[in-house]
Amino acid sequence: NLPAGGFEPLLLPAAFKPATLEALPPAAPEPFSLPPAAAGYPFLLPPYGDSYQLSQGSDDDWDDDWDESSTVADEPGSLSSSYPVYEASHLHPPSISTKSSAMVSRNLNRFSTFVKSGGEAFVLGELSGFVKDGDKLCVVLGPRGPEWQENPYPFQCSIKDPTKQTKFKGMKSYIAYKLVSSHTGQQVHRRYKHFDWLYGRLAEKFPVISVPHLPEKQATGRFEENFISKRRKGLAWWMDHMCSHPVLAQCDAFQHFLTCPSTDEKTWKQGKRKAEKDEMVGANFFLTISVSAGSGAGLDLHEVESQVDGFKAFTKKMDESALQLNHTANEFARKQVAAFKKEYQKVGQSFKCLSQAFELDQQAFSAGLNQAIAFTAEAYDAIGDLFADQPRQDLDAVMDLLALYQGHLANFPDIIHVQKGALTKVKESKRHVEEGKMELPKAEGIQERCNIISFATLAEINHFHKIRVRDFKLQMQHFLQQQILFFQKVTQKLEEALHKYDNI
Secondary structure, three states: OOOOOOOOOOOOOHHHOOOOOOOOOOOOOOOOOOOOOEOOEEEOOOOOOOOOOOOOOEEEEEEEOOOOOOOOOOOOOOOOOOOOOHHHHHHHOOOOOOOOHHOOOOOOOOOOHHHHHHHHHHHHOOOOOOOOOOEEEEEEOOOEEEOOOOOOOOEEEEEEEEEEEEEEEOOOEEEEEEEOOOOOEEEEEEEEHHHHHHHHHHHHHHOOOOOOOOOOOOOOOOOOOHHHHHHHHHHHHHHHHHHHOOOOOHOHHHHHHHHOOOHHHHHHHHHHHHHHHOOHHHHHHHHEEOOOOOOOOHHOOOHHHHHHHHHHHOOOOOOHHHHHHHHHHHHHHHHHHHHHHHHHEEEEEEHHHHHHHOOOOHHHHHHHHHHHHHHHHHHHHHHHHHHHHHHHHOHHHHHHHHHHHHHHHHHHHHHHHHHHHHHHHHHHHHHHHHHHOOOHHHHHHHHHHHHHHHHHHHHHHHHHHHHHHHHHHHHHHHHHHHHHHHHHHHHHHHHHEEEOEEEO
């Protein structure tokens, strides 16, 4: 079966056998539709037939005591504005020797991603702190290069049964989603604002991990069935990527989100405050990363730079092709819903007019032909309806996946910027050593800390590719299966019409 959180479960191709024309299988469950362009998906066109408005304050407004800091998801393509800017007065100053008068320079742009993420402070050795065992993360050297150490207890989480609930004696309404985790079997209900809070915490905590973007908020029509269904499926995709990530899946804030009973407000707030007071966020996150023994020898500065540059080119090309495919799929879907349906039903209407004309001849031997042509008209009318319904079965699911990956692609420029900043500091330190302006141990420390960022970045890149191959393989299988079923239905309609002429 397809991964939990994606489109609805389907048979894999190995088990897929096109049905005979006499006994077609029922239509597949509705795959979820492309979330409209909004904060989480700024680059995609809105889906055909729907228009949305961004939230101006809705059922997901924050409670007054909800959070001590801003938790609204930041625009994609930039790291959270809540990332601390680490000024010298807040850092542990590095030891200074007689040769350190030409230390590696600090970035003058205090608003650069490298600075805001804490990457600069970490690489320059200006951070220290106690890392608990539960916060430690390990990068291992796998067959494809650096990889995040696998989650020893993998799990999935389903999102289902969205229900409208109220509070303040019915004065405020909202939609709650039921979450069921496979590793606990526990059911909890969460509102969209809970997802938004979690996203904010994770985006702040993990500067070199691509936290998937959430579906959009909406001010009007938020209780309409179509919107609720789309959002649920968007959240299901989001949840699937969260559970599939070895680091995100084990994060305390995420586990609290999945397991805290919905009715235990006290426990929820305790876990919420604990996550908000987590010290291992931003710059300190790098302190939690360790590299497995023997892995460091496999890293080469130029090789890492080449791999990162290659991935940067890949994401640019993927982003362009995803935009093109989304535009093409949108236009094709619009044509199927409107133009194709209209044209097929226009043909059907023409056949119907012909049959009505023939009916003016009341001779018995004409009756069979009249009925056959009338049935042909009905067949073309039905085929028009099939075309109009088909995008929900295949193209929408493709556009859903493109929307999810647009969010990931928007995250990587910042992640790459942190990596590039670290490499720049290493190059500066090597130059200072050659000029006799820096001691070798200090430069080696910068190199070692850069290696940690490099390992983490390459591990995230490898995870992205691994999940990308999984997702697009399953999605393309789903698309082609649905296309086969669609044309089987069209063929069946035409063959039924053809058989009406056999005994005339």
